Amino acid sequence: MSPEISNVLIVVIIAIILFFAIKNSISHFKGEGACCGGGSKKGILIKPKKLDKIIEVRKIGIKGMHCKNCSRRVQNALNSIDGINAKVKLSREVAIIKLGKEIDNKMIEKTITDLGYEVIREGGNEN
Structure with a gap:
């Protein structure tokens, strides 16, 4: 050759x-790839729970989300915790978390890091 x-x-x-x-x-x-459940199936967004009263609002920065499926995955995980109403903003890389009862930041941070994302502390209480 x-x-x-x-x-x-x-x-x-x-x-x-x-x-x-x-x-x-x-x-x-x-957001059309296989990242975090994208691709052929549309991810289901769990509707945030309505809280009887809100005792605190926390803002937590999240690094590593690349698409709407990433943010949906984080939001669903946070909303599965009793006493939390969370909305995740992909464009701002932040979760706005309303608390209906006292919840330790470590639990919230572990929920996020267990999904493979990094927590960036921007505000809220340090527990």
Whole structure:
């Protein structure tokens, strides 16, 4: 095989690899990829619980969410905790958490970090 043919073959293989890498990246960042349950199935958003009274509101920064499925996953996990009404804002990388009872920050942070995201403390109480 001549060196020219080898070079052309290598360039074609690299072009194919780049095509699929870029295609998958675009889908991922549009929220259409397999990230956090995206893709063929639409994720279900659990409606936040209505609290009888709100004793505190906390704002927690979250790093590592890339798409609406990531934010939905975090919001659902937080809303599964009794006494929490949470809304996650992907564009601001933050969770606004209303508390109906006293809940330790460590529990909230563990819920987020167990999903693979990083907690950035922006406000609220330090427990």
